[in-house]
Amino acid sequence: MAKVTPLSSTAVKQALSNSKVKESHANGKVHKLRDGDGLHLRIRPNGSMSWVLDYVQPFAKKRISISFGTYPEVSLAQARKKRTEAKELIAQDIDPKEHRDDKHREQTLAAKHTLKSVATDWFEIKKTTIAENTATSLWRKFENHVFPKLGHRPIDKILAPEAIEALKPLAAKGNLETTGKIIGHLNNVMNHAVNTGILHHNPLSGIRSAFQTPKATNMATIRPHELGKLMSDISYASIKLVTRCLLEWQLHTMTRPSESAKAQWSEIDFENKLWTIPAERMKMRLEHKVPLTPQTIEILARLKPISGDREHLFTSYMNHNTHCNVESANKALSRMGYKNKLVAHGLRALASTTLNEQGFDPDVIEAALSHVDKNEVRRAYNRAEYLERRRVLMCWWSEHIANSLNGNIDFSARINHLKVIGGSS
Structure with missing residues (x-):
């Protein structure tokens, strides 16, 4: 060859x-003007010119070409530099065309996958595993x-310093505490990107x-001997009857604020004296049954004339076709003088x-609070086994609440009485 x-x-x-x-x-x-070592300037009849490298693919040993761009946008010197880079890849048994195409695909995907788009995909899955208000x-x-x-940033471009700077104002x-939660969620999004092939690492x-670690704080609550004053x-509080019933209902049923506020009449089984909260409203996405006591049945009787023809037990004051605000109980407690002393969740x-x-048996208490046992076999057993024992516990708790207002809290006598009628607790 010449x-x-x-x-x-x-x-x-x-x-x-x-x-x-x-x-x-x-x-x-x-026409081809050759520069040597496989590089030439390809000139078409319409006058367009482009740089092309002819080479033999590693392994396949097939002759193919790769374009380096058009002239004059890509100069002779730039074309030669691209030829050198391609030859270096070939020496490593890497096909330069495949290498370029792979890089282009990665860049296209990166531009398409912004943090918000990936977070949205992750959230669509995450929200099916948590309560609605938690997801919101x-x-x-x-x-x-x-x-x-x-x-708006491509997720593969976001590095630690940028994320830290974005969260510093909040911290x-x-x-x-909020900063810590966001960091946790951001890491979940990044891990989702890794697991779906968008990123190589988090x-x-x-x-x-x-960031500083937030000091652990417990939900504001009161001591057992203060229950009578609370009742x-x-x-005597200057609050609406529905709000009063909501506070008492949450206290008696030991449920979370959102679970009580969104309670529906269709969930109440009067015949079997059970309130069944569907899985989608529960924190751990598991259906929860609450045994109803004479005191909770009485609360329902008080609510019947107010919301009995509506969907929800505790209807909104502004719109009777929806439930009350999940913060209603908290706001009422605050107005009653319990700000920083007791929150609705603290009733649990x-x-x-x-x-x-x-x-009382700690396992039965945990079941009544709808706390999930991590052992699946034990959890399945507990859900079936503890319902009647929980009924005894709930009846004791409701009677204790009712009697606390009168100062009649003879614990031992009441527990012994309930053991006789309901079995060991």
Whole structure:
């Protein structure tokens, strides 16, 4: 094969006036000006020129070509540099065309996969495993504190320093608990991107160490001996009857604020004295049955004239076709003077503390609180086995609440009585 004389910049600039090029074009043919080592300038009859490298594929040993771009956008020097890079890849048994195509695909996917789009995909799955109000709160955190600065960014471009800077203003306000939750959610999104092939690794796995750890705080609650005063305060409080019933219902049933606020008449089984909360409304996405006591049946009787023809037990004051605000109980307690002393969720802690102090079986208490046993076999057994024992426990708790208002809290006598009628607790 004759030795190829490398091209000069002048020869390339004057390519269209080259007599051989003109002759080829006159015959409707593409002409090639060779630079050597597989590189040539391909000149079409329409005058367009592009750099092309002919090479033999590694392993397949098939002759193919790769384009380096058009002239003059890509100069002779740039084309030669691209040839050198391609030859280096071939020496490593890497096909330069496949390498370029793979890189292009990755860049296209990266541009398509912004943090917000990947977070949205992750959230669609996540929200099926958590309660509705928890999901709403989670997504609001992203919208308020993450998306404004990071949502539009390709997820593969987001590194630890950028994420830390985005969260610093929130942490500076002292919202360390919220910051920690967002960091956890961000890591879940990044891990989702890794698991779905969008990222090779999670670049935010260590950013928690850049922030202070929030001090653990318990839900504000009161001690068991303060129950009587609470019941007295509820009975004399200047609050709507529906709100009063909501507070008492949540206290008696030991349920979470959102579970009580969204209770529906269709969930009440009067014949078997059971309230069945569907899985989609429960924190752990498992159906929960609450035995109804004479006191909770009485609350339902009080509500019947108010909301009996509606869907929800506790209807909204502004719109009777929907449930009351899930914060209604908290706001009422705050107005009653319990701000920073007791929150609605703390009523569950009050029940748990009282029942544990009185010697009830901890497993039965946990089941009544709808806390999920991590052991699946034990959980399935407990759900079936504990219902009647929970009924005894709930009856004791309701009677204790009723009697606390009168100061009649003879624990031992009442527990012994219930053991006789309902079995060991």
